[in-house]
Amino acid sequence: MDQISSPTSARLRAMQAEGLDLDNCPVRTVISRLGSKWAPLLLQLLSERPHRFSELRRLVPDISQRMITQTLRDLERDGYVHRSVLPTKPPSVTYSLTGLGISMFESYRFVFEWAEANHRAVRSARAAFDAREGG
Amino acid sequence: MDQISSPTSARLRAMQAEGLDLDNCPVRTVISRLGSKWAPLLLQLLSERPHRFSELRRLVPDISQRMITQTLRDLERDGYVHRSVLPTKPPSVTYSLTGLGISMFESYRFVFEWAEANHRAVRSARAAFDAREGG
DNA sequence: CTGGATCCTCTATGATACTG
């Protein structure tokens, strides 16, 4: 089995001495990024069909202009999203999933389906835990 | 289709006026939490078998004591993880997945497998993007 | 319409020291 992490200080140096390669960890490279605050929502929307910038903004009402831009840019950088600019006036920009993005979402979507089916159970567990603690 | 978000200020009030229930969003309830920095790593380890606190710490060398405690606590609160204390001396604590946790990971694990198979492609895309930008 | 630039705030996380 592979080792999982990527150290920072004293522990870090000890790890590196043992030859571990934490920057190559699949979880840290892929999953951490997909778990950001807005990436899941945007990916879900783009998995349905390509969307304009303003459409995404409207469909995710509480995202700031700054974060929608930045999140889409991160997803583009990692190869999941394609950005296509139509030189109209004013410009129109459409975002869509790339082949890599589609491939990724075929796996990621199982988590969305699980969440859809079980989010109530999670909220229940949360409430029960809080009741125990608070009491 | 359901609406996705959960507003914060002016937009928020506008949304609520339309009757949207952003706090009930499955993505925000479930997926956001699973995407935290350490949760994926700990879940992956616990999906293999139960682990002691110190084992997890050793297997994830760059996690701080504080974050391992807090992340496990969050996962316990949401019903994914069970914490069992053996009253030995000194105490021994074992963490394991609950039924809900096992169920969830049966979906989540596809993402891990995808990451394992494609993290190099993602890193390539990232490098290519940076080359374009930087150049 | 689609952003970029700036400033500001708050949360997540780390480091460290202490305890049953």
Next chain:
DNA sequence: CAGTATCATAGAGGATCCAG
């Protein structure tokens, strides 16, 4: 061994204004 408490900080994210 398995935490808790405290302090400090980087970075995520929001608000606002400006521009092609």
